[in-house]
Amino acid sequence: MQQTFSPVRRFKKNTCGRDFVVGDLHGCFAQLRKELALRQYDPARDRLFAVGDLVDRGVESPAVLDVVRQFQIHSVRGNHEDVIVRWHRHGGKASAVRCNGGEWLLDMADDAQAVDDIVNYMAALPFAIEIETDDGLVGIVHANVPLPSWSQMIRALEQENRDGPIRRKVIWDRSRWKSRRTTGLASLRRFAAQLFPRVASAWREPGGRVDGVAAVVVGHTPMRVPKVRANVINVDTGLVYGGNLTLLRLDEIPMLLNRTARKEPALGRSKQYPAGSGV
Numbered sequence: 001m002q003q004t005f006s007p008v009r010r011f012k013k014n015t016c017g018r019d020f021v022v023g024d025l026h027g028c029f030a031q032l033r034k035e036l037a038l039r040q041y042d043p044a045r046d047r048l049f050a051v052g053d054l055v056d057r058g059v060e061s062p063a064v065l066d067v068v069r070q071f072q073i074h075s076v077r078g079n080h081e082d083v084i085v086r087w088h089r090h091g092g093k094a095s096a097v098r099c100n101g102g103e104w105l106l107d108m109a110d111d112a113q114a115v116d117d118i119v120n121y122m123a124a125l126p127f128a129i130e131i132e133t134d135d136g137l138v139g140i141v142h143a144n145v146p147l148p149s150w151s152q153m154i155r156a157l158e159q160e161n162r163d164g165p166i167r168r169k170v171i172w173d174r175s176r177w178k179s180r181r182t183t184g185l186a187s188l189r190r191f192a193a194q195l196f197p198r199v200a201s202a203w204r205e206p207g208g209r210v211d212g213v214a215a216v217v218v219g220h221t222p223m224r225v226p227k228v229r230a231n232v233i234n235v236d237t238g239l240v241y242g243g244n245l246t247l248l249r250l251d252e253i254p255m256l257l258n259r260t261a262r263k264e265p266a267l268g269r270s271k272q273y274p275a276g277s278g279v
Contacts, residue, residue, distance in 0.1 A: 003124040013132040017045030019250040026240035027058025051219035052078025052142035057101035077125035136214030143220035144173040150212035228260040
């Protein structure tokens, strides 16, 4: 499982099987095993991608590396993995790990090799994944794409250091999923963009389309059901808080986007979890 860190990982089209992406697991691996068995998932031909936050809060978190190996999961880095890496490698505080639901890892302190193996895996996780599909390029990040286009974000991720603002927003930003009643700043942004067109391209509406990709799949902000906004799909359905596991097949994405564009209730009525529950 040894991998070298790269901020972006790219995958060619899967010509022999299916591609899936799963929402935030948070150590709830029994539900993943059950769902994959129902789908007759075969890692010899199928691929499983994840939006990050594989661990914390859930009781099976210590088994993360076994699960990654078993199902050959390709994950991006979530904020939970990032907090763990910062604590172990860059002088972060153990209290940050603990309040994020990472007691399971702190309890493993006597097994330094096991902790090192877990941290090494997390430190190698990319901030973004892009996958070639029959319907175009599909991107995966943990939380959001904070720039108008996928290519702009990729360039920023490849150039920044670990404290870069785009890297931070990619794993923490929830602005896309905030209630429209709380985003009155959008009107001010539109007005300012009209006055200063040269800088307009650096701004984006919180729920706007991400150019340069067919779709982007994210997690981080838990919802009762999957939610689509523009060409971004949120598959964090609060599994660790008693919600369902969302396992999306990539060839289902065009149908979801088309239904959303026609304003059909394909994904049901979304209701966000209480503030702070998705940290």
